[in-house]
Amino acid sequence: xxxxxxxxxxxxxxxxxxxxxxxxxxxxxxxxxxxxxxxxxxxxxxxxxxxxxxxxxxxxxxxxxxxxxxxxxxxxxxxxxxxxxxxxxxxxxxxxxxxxxxxxxxxxxxxxxxxxxxxxxxxxxxxxxxxxxxxxxxxxxxxxxxxxxxxxxxxxxxxxxxxxxxxxx
Amino acid sequence: xxxxxxxxxxxxxxxxxxxxxxxxxxxxxxxxxxxxxxxxxxxxxxxxxxxxxxxxxxxxxxxxxxxxxxxxxxxxxxxxxxxxxxxxxxxxxxxxxxxxxxxxxxxxxxxxxxxxxxxxxxxxxxxxxxxxxxxxxxxxxxxxxxxxxxxxxxxxxxxxxxxxxxxxx
DNA sequence: ATAACATTGTTGCATTTGCAACATGTATTT
DNA sequence: AAATACATGTTGCAAATGCAACAATGTTAT
Numbered sequence: 001x002x003x004x005x006x007x008x009x010x011x012x013x014x015x016x017x018x019x020x021x022x023x024x025x026x027x028x029x030x031x032x033x034x035x036x037x038x039x040x041x042x043x044x045x046x047x048x049x050x051x052x053x054x055x056x057x058x059x060x061x062x063x064x065x066x067x068x069x070x071x072x073x074x075x076x077x078x079x080x081x082x083x084x085x086x087x088x089x090x091x092x093x094x095x096x097x098x099x100x101x102x103x104x105x106x107x108x109x110x111x112x113x114x115x116x117x118x119x120x121x122x123x124x125x126x127x128x129x130x131x132x133x134x135x136x137x138x139x140x141x142x143x144x145x146x147x148x149x150x151x152x153x154x155x156x157x158x159x160x161x162x163x164x165x166x167x168x169x
Numbered sequence: 170x171x172x173x174x175x176x177x178x179x180x181x182x183x184x185x186x187x188x189x190x191x192x193x194x195x196x197x198x199x200x201x202x203x204x205x206x207x208x209x210x211x212x213x214x215x216x217x218x219x220x221x222x223x224x225x226x227x228x229x230x231x232x233x234x235x236x237x238x239x240x241x242x243x244x245x246x247x248x249x250x251x252x253x254x255x256x257x258x259x260x261x262x263x264x265x266x267x268x269x270x271x272x273x274x275x276x277x278x279x280x281x282x283x284x285x286x287x288x289x290x291x292x293x294x295x296x297x298x299x300x301x302x303x304x305x306x307x308x309x310x311x312x313x314x315x316x317x318x319x320x321x322x323x324x325x326x327x328x329x330x331x332x333x334x335x336x337x338x
Numbered sequence: 339a340t341a342a343c344a345t346t347g348t349t350g351c352a353t354t355t356g357c358a359a360c361a362t363g364t365a366t367t368t
Numbered sequence: 369a370a371a372t373a374c375a376t377g378t379t380g381c382a383a384a385t386g387c388a389a390c391a392a393t394g395t396t397a398t
Contacts, residue, residue, distance in 0.1 A: 020297050021304070023231050027311070027319055028207055034323040035204035036249050038197055038330045045334060056384085062192050073346060080205050082386055083347060109345060110393060128189050134333050135195070141329040142196070146322070150196055153319040154203040160310040161207045164303050165214060225354085242376060251356055252377060278375060279363060 031157060049130045052123060053096070060089050061124050064099060064116045071104075071111035090114060098123060200326060218299045221292060222265070229258050230293050233268060233285045240273075240280035259283060267292060 023029055046055045053061065063078050064070060070078075076086040093099040098120035104113045116124070142150070192198055215224045222230065232247050233239060239247075245255040262268040267289035273282045285293070311319070 020294055021301075022235060023297070023300070024228065024235065026304070026307075027316060028211065028307075029228070030320060030323055031200065031204050032208055033249055034327055035200050037327055039201055040249070041330050041334045042197065054384095059193065059198070066191060066193065071346075080202055080209070084349080084387085085385060087347060088384090107345090108394065111346065125189055128192070131192070132190070135190070137333060138195075138197075138329045141325060141332070146325065147196060149318055150322040150326070151199060153315070153322050154199055156310060156315065157319070158203055158206055160307045161210050163310070164306060165210045240376080253357085253379080254355060256377060257354090276375090277364065280376065 028157065028161065031154075045134065050127055053093070053098070057089055057093055057098075058124075058127060060086075060093060061098060061116065061120055064114055065121065065124055068115060069104075069113045071106055071113055073111070075114060093120070197326065197330065200323075214303065219296055221296075222262070222267070226258055226262055226267075227293075227296060229255075229262060230267060230285065230289055233283055234290065234293055237284060238273075238282045240275055240282055242280070244283060262289070 043055045046058070050058065060075070060079060063075065067075075067078070072086050072090065073083060075090075076083050079086065081089075090099060090101065094101060098117055099114055100117050101112045101114050104111055106113075212224050215227065219227065229244070229248060232244065236244075236247070241255050241259065242252060244259075245252050248255065250258075259268060259270065263270060267286060268283055269286050270281045270283055273280055275282075
């Protein structure tokens with residue numbers, strides 16, 4: 001498995017190459033690599049434990065179980081994917097009988113509202129149970145204060161970048 | 170632009186659907202979404218500022234400029250991509266004259282060592298300059314202590330998940 | 339009322355990605 | 369010495385992704 005290297009190897013004394021700021025030293029790149037590292041390991045673990053749905057389908061299922069009567073557009077906003085891919089994942093979940101879509105209206109607009117089926121709930125509960133031991137082992141490293149700090153740091157990161165782009169608009 | 174929703178909408182009083190732990194409430198999913206959100210915005214910003222290389226090529230260029238005589242495998246470890254994609258990115262950078270590869274040996278094994286060219290350094294410096302105002306604006310939100318805390322939190326996250334998989338091996 | 343615009347979901351397409359298989363060359367084992 | 373295993377880089381392929389274009393439907397402007 002890949003190793004996440006944290007320290008930058010210091011350059012040996014070299015010609016006249018100037019040293020400047022590096023993007024790979026920024027906190028946002030640190031977060032990007034960390035997230036990729038964790039995601040890779042978690043997907044590996046997930047695929048060992050679950051063969052019924054893909055990791056992305058699992059996340060959609062979990063999201064839907066928390067939000068009733070979502071239209072596809074709102075679901076897309078929650079999972080940060082575009083409408084096209086959100087629809088495709090729902091196609092697969094619907095084919096497996098784990099979610100159902102119903103034509104409805106929202107603000108006088110035709111939408112397809114998504115809901116989890118009993119079969120979907122059953123699978124989701126089963127998956128959560130299979131994950132419980134791993135989840136508990138993960139949580140042991142963090143105490144409550146660590147968690148608060150981590151979430152606050154992530155929020156700060158989002159804010160610091162959102163500010164950049166809003167200025168751009 | 171999409172909104173990152175942090176709070177889970179509480180379910181209205183409903184039938185007998187049981188409530189259970191949700192993956193989307195875990196810190197690692199929080200980090201995953203945050204990273205994706207930030208990456209999307211930063212790539213958007215990058216593409217406005219730079220047309221010479223892709224965001225991934227920029228990261229490879231920045232990484233190579235910090236590590237001399239990397240072989241492709243070691244570069245792949247640093248950027249958390251597989252050997253195939255690492256090689257493909259280097260093909261593109263080499264074609265643009267920004268990096269050069271030399272056949273060499275490491276531990277008596279044939280490897281292709283990668284180094285940045287003068288032309289590559291020049292472009293990298295230019296890109297860093299173009300990014301400076303945005304970088305400074307981002308940094309203003311964090312003080313030194315915040316940064317330390319954030320990096321420590323990320324490290325803790327990596328450790329908590331690495332521990333899971335090492336047990337699996 | 340008609341035209342221009344906006345919203346939702348779908349389809350087509352090109353890009354990115356990772357995995358498996360392969361070629362080449364080295365180390366280890368028998 | 370021959371056979372097996374290993375490391376590095378490349379190629380082919382399938383899956384995931386995002387963007388642009390489109391259809392259908394509702395809203396707003398002239």
